Amino acid sequence: MEWDYQTLLQKAEDARRNAYAPYSHYAVGACLIGQNGSLYTGCNVENASSGCCICAERTAVAKAVAEGVHAFGAIAVVGGETGEQGDFCPPCGICRQVLAEFCPKDMPVVLRRDGKPFALTMGDLLPYAFDLET
Numbered sequence: 173m174e175w176d177y178q179t180l181l182q183k184a185e186d187a188r189r190n191a192y193a194p195y196s197h198y199a200v201g202a203c204l205i206g207q208n209g210s211l212y213t214g215c216n217v218e219n220a221s222s223g224c225c226i227c228a229e230r231t232a233v234a235k236a237v238a239e240g241v242h243a244f245g246a247i248a249v250v251g252g253e254t255g256e257q258g259d260f261c262p263p264c265g266i267c268r269q270v271l272a273e274f275c276p277k278d279m280p281v282v283l284r285r286d287g288k289p290f291a292l293t294m295g296d297l298l299p300y301a302f303d304l305e306t
């Protein structure tokens with residue numbers, strides 16, 4: 173199944189509505205396409221102990237891996253103040269590293285910027301990524 177960028181961004185926005193962000197009031201949603209064509213969504217899950225927060229992208233990766241899916245075709249991410257439409261939210265450093273474990277360098281990372289799709293690749297986000305084989 174092929175997914176266009178606008179649809180992926182909308183799925184990320186839908187997942188964003190489930191964000192649990194009572195501390196930062198910054199809600200993030202992600203939608204990851206598995207190689208099998210299935211979608212895995214995620215939102216950020218905060219905690220009173222701030223170091224326990226889980227980002228939306230890692231929630232999506234964990235859901236997919238828990239279902240046996242380790243290969244991906246694209247990810248869409250949107251973020252912003254709770255209650256507003258999500259926009260530009262480039263993945264944090266930890267999420268870049270976690271995504272790099274499973275995603276090829278040419279995989280599209282679809283963001284939204286000023287309301288429009290803005291696509292990068294994993295290689296753009298994490299050049300010279302650590303890899304035990306290089």
Ligand code: THU
Pocket residue numbers: 193196198199200215216217218225226227228229261262263264267
């Ligand atoms: N957050 C994400 O979910 N993904 C990112 O890539 C950046 C940050 C979340 C973590 C925290 O709940 C909130 O955004 C504010 O940092």
